[in-house]
Amino acid sequence: MTYVVTENCIRCKYTDCVEVCPVDCFHEGPNFLAIDPEECIDCTLCEPECPVDAIFSEDELPADQEHFLEINERLAQKWPVITAMKEPPDDAKEWEGVDGKLQYLEE
Template sequence: MTFVVTENCIKCKFTDCVDVCPVDCFHEGPNFLVIDPEECIDCTLCEPECPANAIFAEDEIPADQEKFTALNAELAQEWPTITEVKDALPDADEWNGKPGKAELLER
């Protein structure tokens, strides 16, 4: 099992999760974070740290978010690792909780 970053991270990109990750499995894109399933050790530390509640255990992902499992694996191979906390995107609080953000994902 691994953990997966889902749609609510898009346009928010809070990095509180990065700070607690013991294996540096997070990767950063322009407006989204992903978890490398090959690096994730299922420690569960990141999930409660996410202010957007966008991180789920692979077997607990809501049905409408399942596509993010493959997306995390794909983008983790393309994006650089992020190991330090950064400021969230400027309008993160406005985007937090808004549905239908998948089409806004920047690669």
């Protein structure tokens, strides 16, 4: 099983989760983070660190977010690993809780 970054992360891209990951399975894109399912060890540490509740275990993914399992897998293959916390985008607060952000995902 793996953990999955979902739509709430788009344009918020808080990196609190990256700091606690013991296996460096997070990958960074322009405005989203992805978890490599091959690297994730299901340790549960990242989920409570996300300030916008964007991370779910694969088994607990909301039905409308299930496509993010494939998105994480695909993007983790092309984006670089991120291992340290960074400042969020300047407008991150404005994007918290906004629905329908998939159209803004920059690959």
